Amino acid sequence: MSDAASNLDQQAALTVASGFRFQWEPSQSGYVLLYPEGMITLNDSAAEILKLCDGRTAREIVEALSTQFPDADLEADVLEFLEEAHERGWIQYV
Numbered sequence: 001m002s003d004a005a006s007n008l009d010q011q012a013a014l015t016v017a018s019g020f021r022f023q024w025e026p027s028q029s030g031y032v033l034l035y036p037e038g039m040i041t042l043n044d045s046a047a048e049i050l051k052l053c054d055g056r057t058a059r060e061i062v063e064a065l066s067t068q069f070p071d072a073d074l075e076a077d078v079l080e081f082l083e084e085a086h087e088r089g090w091i092q093y094v
Contacts, residue, residue: 006024008083010058013094020090022050049081053091058082072088 003052016022016033025032025039031047033040038069042050048068052061061082 007023008058008079009093010079010085013055013057014053014061014082014086014091015055015094016053017089017092022053046076046081046085049078050085050091053085055094 021033021061022069023032023034024030025034025041028039028041030044031042031050032068033050048065049061052064056064058079063079065074067080082091
């Protein structure tokens with residue numbers, strides 16, 4: 001586990017934070033997080049992770065992505081993204 005993920009509770013369920021809406025935006029040709037003041041355009045990796053923030057724990061998200069992308073060593077990157085998304089208020093514990 002990376003140091004960046006050390007503050008993330010990996011056993012707590014995660015969801016997109018209230019005040020944000022995760023959706024496909026055709027004009028951006030990608031997924032975005034909408035909030036009252038604007039929009040965050042997400043790269044493909046971030047979108048794949050946020051799709052799974054539906055009440056799953058960080059551990060469950062890593063496991064699901066590892067199954068979906070078996071040749072990738074992605075645990076540290078996923079946990080780092082989840083930590084940053086939590087710090088930015090994009091996701092919250094359920």
